[in-house]
Amino acid sequence: MSLVNFVKTELKNLVSAPATEKYPDGPPTYKEVTRGHVVNDMDLCVLCGVCQMRCPTKAITVDKKVQTWSIRPFSCIQCRRCVDNCPKKSLSIAKEYTEPDVIKKQFDFELSEKQKAMLAEQARQAAERAALAAQRAASAASSAGAELGQYRDQLTAQRAASAASSGDPTGAGSTEDKKQ
Numbered sequence: 001m002s003l004v005n006f007v008k009t010e011l012k013n014l015v016s017a018p019a020t021e022k023y024p025d026g027p028p029t030y031k032e033v034t035r036g037h038v039v040n041d042m043d044l045c046v047l048c049g050v051c052q053m054r055c056p057t058k059a060i061t062v063d064k065k066v067q068t069w070s071i072r073p074f075s076c077i078q079c080r081r082c083v084d085n086c087p088k089k090s091l092s093i094a095k096e097y098t099e100p101d102v103i104k105k106q107f108d109f110e111l112s113e114k115q116k117a118m119l120a121e122q123a124r125q126a127a128e129r130a131a132l133a134a135q136r137a138a139s140a141a142s143s144a145g146a147e148l149g150q151y152r153d154q155l156t157a158q159r160a161a162s163a164a165s166s167g168d169p170t171g172a173g174s175t176e177d178k179k180q
């Protein structure tokens, strides 16, 4: 570096702001593209489990029974796969990093009351539809049974009539018929 360039750089560094931040003394600044951590809007999530299936590091757990969505941030590699595949668009990546820690925690989030009510209503409607379908199937089976009974009665009556006309009151055919 020539002396002129050296002096220029020195002067520029003297008057410009420092390239580094005084973190943690001051708040950190994040770039637009920074991938900090995954957040879930529990007002939109329906616990479908797609994110859990798509996560390559198994950082997400969806528990439909207790209605929670959990994430282990230390296992997350911020690949965005869960965000891009969430059908409800409830996942996003916040720019901020999570707090540093000495243990690998898991964070659990409960479904919002609104979503719980919506899922309960969906389950109620599904049960109603299933009961209706079962009722229809039973009624179809019973009407098929009734038709079969009617057909049998007709057949018996026809046989009796034909036996009566041939002189066999039992309708069971002649002794010779039976032997054959």
Ligand code: SF4
Binding pocket: 040, 044, 045, 046, 047, 048, 049, 050, 051, 052, 062, 069, 085, 086, 087, 088, 089, 090, 091
């Ligand atoms: S994919 Fe989206 S809606 Fe489904 S469980 Fe994950 S966060 Fe919830």
Ligand code: SF4
Binding pocket: 038, 054, 055, 056, 057, 058, 059, 060, 075, 076, 077, 078, 079, 080, 081, 082, 083
């Ligand atoms: S960003 Fe990637 S690694 Fe992190 S939870 Fe989503 S799918 Fe898993």
